[in-house]
Amino acid sequence: MITGFNTDVDHQGQVFHVQTEDKGVGNPVIESLIYCGGEILDSRQSSYADLAGEGQVSEEEILGRMEAQHKGLIREIFNGRYDTEAPKPFGHNIITDRSLDEVVMEFLSKNARQDPIRLVLIDEQILREGTRPTLRLQVQDEASEDAVAGASVFVRLISTEGEPRELFSGETDSDGYVEAAFEIPLLSGTADAALLVRASAAGQRAEARQLVAKPKAELA
Numbered sequence: 001m002i003t004g005f006n007t008d009v010d011h012q013g014q015v016f017h018v019q020t021e022d023k024g025v026g027n028p029v030i031e032s033l034i035y036c037g038g039e040i041l042d043s044r045q046s047s048y049a050d051l052a053g054e055g056q057v058s059e060e061e062i063l064g065r066m067e068a069q070h071k072g073l074i075r076e077i078f079n080g081r082y083d084t085e086a087p088k089p090f091g092h093n094i095i096t097d098r099s100l101d102e103v104v105m106e107f108l109s110k111n112a113r114q115d116p117i118r119l120v121l122i123d124e125q126i127l128r129e130g131t132r133p134t135l136r137l138q139v140q141d142e143a144s145e146d147a148v149a150g151a152s153v154f155v156r157l158i159s160t161e162g163e164p165r166e167l168f169s170g171e172t173d174s175d176g177y178v179e180a181a182f183e184i185p186l187l188s189g190t191a192d193a194a195l196l197v198r199a200s201a202a203g204q205r206a207e208a209r210q211l212v213a214k215p216k217a218e219l220a
Contacts, residue, residue: 005070009077016077020070025057030066032073041082044073068143116142116204119197127184127195128213134181139172139199147176151201155180161191184212
């Protein structure tokens with residue numbers, strides 16, 4: 001069995017402990033746990049049975065997958081996934097309203113997130129209904145952090161009001177970048193919404209989502 005990874009992450013006054021270990025070739029699973037205050041906040045499991053099926057498993061290959069999964073969870077902590085404060089700017093993956101969360105999860109249920117690639121937002125910003133933002137994004141390889149050219153990128157509006165709407169589609173350039181310019185429509189006063197950004201390349205996917213705020217006039 002390969003020695004695992006253990007990292008303490010200090011984020012906004014809280015210390016999170018991330019632990020990743022290999023369950024062994026007899027049970028080819030990589031398991032990660034996130035602790036805070038002695039409690040398990042989340043767990044992540046991924047199988048490497050595909051490697052075991054090819055014959056002798058290389059420790060280097062398993063370690064590469066373990067490191068990618070471990071780093072991915074640390075990145076999610078810094079991106080605010082486990083924050084208890086108010087919603088953050090885009091890319092922090094916070095959805096606080098349960099009914100909207102159910103809508104988003106239903107939309108994603110047939111396309112579970114995979115981690116070999118990731119989305120990186122270059123400039124963070126608050127997203128509001130009735131505005132025309134431009135998001136500059138880069139798609140990277142999760143393990144090497146190399147740019148992924150030619151990745152398909154979609155931006156969709158998921159809301160409690162009607163069906164999902166596609167707001168943008170495009171491809172990353174040779175440096176893995178894409179500029180997504182689109183309009184966020186105005187919704188009814190009772191509707192909640194989130195933007196879902198999805199990138200796909202070579203059969204792999206990465207996703208990020210963020211609440212869409214109401215127009216400033218409605219917040220006064």
